[in-house]
Amino acid sequence: MTEKETILKAEARDLSFYYGQAKALKNISLPLYDKKVTALIGPSGCGKSTFLRCFNRMHDLYPNNHYEGEIVLHPDNVNVLSDKVDPIEVRMRISMVFQKPNPFPKSIYENVAYGLRVRGINKKSILDEKVEEALTNAALWNEAKDRLQDLAFNLSGGQQQRLCIARALAIDPEIMLFDEPTSALDPIATASIEELMDELKSRFSILIVTHNMQQAARVSDYTAFLYLGELIEYNETKKIFTNPDRKETEDYITGRFG
Amino acid sequence: MRFTLQEMRTMIARHKRWDHIFGLVGMLCLLLGILTLVVLFGQLLLQGMERLTPEFFTSFPSRRAENAGILSAWVGTVAVMLVTAMTAVPLGVAAAVYLEEYAPRNWMTAIIEINVTNLAGVPSIVYGLLALGLFVYQFGLGQSILSAGLTLALLILPVVIVATREALRAVPGSIREAAYALGATRWQMVSGHVLPYSSAGILTGMIIGLSRAIGETAPIITIGALTFIAFLPNSPVTTDFPFISFKWLMDPFTVMPIQMFNWTSRPEEAFQLNAAAAGVVLLVMTLAMNGLAIWLRYHLRKKIKW
Numbered sequence: 001m002t003e004k005e006t007i008l009k010a011e012a013r014d015l016s017f018y019y020g021q022a023k024a025l026k027n028i029s030l031p032l033y034d035k036k037v038t039a040l041i042g043p044s045g046c047g048k049s050t051f052l053r054c055f056n057r058m059h060d061l062y063p064n065n066h067y068e069g070e071i072v073l074h075p076d077n078v079n080v081l082s083d084k085v086d087p088i089e090v091r092m093r094i095s096m097v098f099q100k101p102n103p104f105p106k107s108i109y110e111n112v113a114y115g116l117r118v119r120g121i122n123k124k125s126i127l128d129e130k131v132e133e134a135l136t137n138a139a140l141w142n143e144a145k146d147r148l149q150d151l152a153f154n155l156s157g158g159q160q161q162r163l164c165i166a167r168a169l170a171i172d173p174e175i176m177l178f179d180e181p182t183s184a185l186d187p188i189a190t191a192s193i194e195e196l197m198d199e200l201k202s203r204f205s206i207l208i209v210t211h212n213m214q215q216a217a218r219v220s221d222y223t224a225f226l227y228l229g230e231l232i233e234y235n236e237t238k239k240i241f242t243n244p245d246r247k248e249t250e251d252y253i254t255g256r257f258g
Numbered sequence: 259m260r261f262t263l264q265e266m267r268t269m270i271a272r273h274k275r276w277d278h279i280f281g282l283v284g285m286l287c288l289l290l291g292i293l294t295l296v297v298l299f300g301q302l303l304l305q306g307m308e309r310l311t312p313e314f315f316t317s318f319p320s321r322r323a324e325n326a327g328i329l330s331a332w333v334g335t336v337a338v339m340l341v342t343a344m345t346a347v348p349l350g351v352a353a354a355v356y357l358e359e360y361a362p363r364n365w366m367t368a369i370i371e372i373n374v375t376n377l378a379g380v381p382s383i384v385y386g387l388l389a390l391g392l393f394v395y396q397f398g399l400g401q402s403i404l405s406a407g408l409t410l411a412l413l414i415l416p417v418v419i420v421a422t423r424e425a426l427r428a429v430p431g432s433i434r435e436a437a438y439a440l441g442a443t444r445w446q447m448v449s450g451h452v453l454p455y456s457s458a459g460i461l462t463g464m465i466i467g468l469s470r471a472i473g474e475t476a477p478i479i480t481i482g483a484l485t486f487i488a489f490l491p492n493s494p495v496t497t498d499f500p501f502i503s504f505k506w507l508m509d510p511f512t513v514m515p516i517q518m519f520n521w522t523s524r525p526e527e528a529f530q531l532n533a534a535a536a537g538v539v540l541l542v543m544t545l546a547m548n549g550l551a552i553w554l555r556y557h558l559r560k561k562i563k564w
């Protein structure tokens with residue numbers, strides 16, 4: 001990866017976030033590059049999920065939360081946190097995969113098609129095509145093609161998570177957010193999802209939260225280390241894992257953290 | 259400090275005595291409740307058995323006990339329940355969805371919530387008085403099936419609202435977030451996910467409400483149901499266009515518990531048998547509705563796991 005190829009996709013600028021009075025994120029500035037994976041690491045409670053969920057305005061669903069600062073999407077320069085921007089518009093551009101697989105209690109087909117139905121697409125031929133495409137890209141087509149009308153719960157945990165990825169892919173997002181997508185999965189399912197991420201990043205920008213240092217090192221191009229709501233260090237993953245600038249970062253990735 | 263094995267065993271045995279004691283007491287309490295119901299039902303059945311003939315269901319009330327039947331009563335009950343369900347369910351579900359999913363969390367909402375719960379405890383006769391003034395006189399609906407159905411709908415509205423809210427709340431936040439994250443609006447989320455996934459709970463609430471309404475006597479008497487009705491309401495289907503008619507809504511009526519009440523207040527022994535037989539029918543109707551609720555819940559829940 002040469003510097004020339006990196007195109008800025010989004011930027012957090014001086015972003016702070018409050019749960020009521022409690023300041024959970026403190027003045028974070030961070031770029032996201034197109035077709036790159038950015039990993040968020042840090043000890044439990046440091047604000048990784050909070051940061052991730054700012055990108056699709058998930059915090060708007062609960063009362064008394066508020067944002068300060070901006071998250072700007074490029075190239076159109078929209079600040080997704082602006083009051084003038086509808087959170088629904090933001091969620092149509094940025095999709096998310098959650099920590100625990102959370103398929104709808106519907107068929108596999110309907111799970112993947114849901115994002116399209118929300119957009120008013122109900123034509124069967126289009127849905128069929130998009131569902132197949134999304135499932136293929138989520139490496140689930142071969143396992144699921146003969147049982148598209150089965151309930152999603154009948155899939156294994158790893159398959160369910162890939163189904164959730166397919167569901168998020170079907171809407172053709174510009175950025176995809178992953179919040180510890182493999183923490184509920186076994187090593188084999190984890191490996192298949194990591195592999196998938198490598199293929200998917202050719203389509204959009206990925207932001208992933210992970211507790212697993214090896215995973216961050218394996219899948220990401222850039223890594224940000226958060227601690228107590230502050231961004232301690234951000235750099236290319238290679239640099240962070242071989243020669244971090246800050247002592248806290250080094251302590252954390254080597255497991256010497258208090 | 260460490261116990262010897264012997265000490266530990268005596269201690270465990272001593273503690274376990276309380277398990278046995280509670281197990282016994284608990285079972286007695288349970289039996290007390292169940293047995294009372296069984297004995298009551300058995301007694302009614304024994305008493306009313308001989309009157310439970312097909313003619314009993316197809317005859318109008320009569321001055322001669324052996325010719326009297328419950329035709330107008332069960333038809334009236336079915337008609338009133340229909341009106342009740344058709345009004346209480348849409349109103350209750352809409353109110354619950356609003357409270358649970360739309361209403362801002364402020365003191366106004368808190369007061370409304372507390373009052374909805376309190377309404378469930380208002381004595382039914384009070385609803386009867388309210389309905390007499392409002393539906394019968396103010397709206398001029400008279401002593402009709404419509405008035406009765408609306409009154410009972412009012413009565414069970416809190417039950418439907420509370421049960422629906424419980425059912426809505428049981429849908430996990432992760433499912434809501436999944437829908438929102440895909441760009442769904444609130445209504446898309448509610449209509450596409452929360453309502454369908456909670457339909458089992460909503461139906462159960464509706465049936466529990468209806469099985470309360472079916473036995474209500476006081477409010478129905480208050481609004482002036484007749485105790486002696488020897489005709490049926492107008493038919494809902496007609497032979498000429500448009501083939502359905504809503505005339506029956508405005509007809510006078512009687513219902514099962516009122517028919518029973520009427521018979522029990524007669525001095526002749528023979529009418530007591532009729533009352534017992536009608537009681538059996540009413541109980542079976544209620545149990546059947548509860549059975550239906552259980553069946554529906556089982557079948558609708560089978561498809562849903564979180």
Ligand SMILES: Nc1ncnc2c1ncn2[C@@H]1O[C@H](COP(=O)(O)OP(=O)(O)OP(=O)(O)O)[C@@H](O)[C@H]1O
Pocket residue numbers: 019022024042043044045046047048049050051211
């Ligand atoms: N809904 C909430 N209301 C109030 N405070 C919250 C809420 N959610 C999280 N917090 C607080 O915000 C801080 C950051 O939480 P967050 O969930 O972002 O941490 P995290 O880095 O994702 O942790 P983990 O690795 O355990 O998932 C924590 O101190 C947490 O207690």
Ligand SMILES: [Mg+2]
Pocket residue numbers: 048049050
């Ligand atoms: Mg988290």
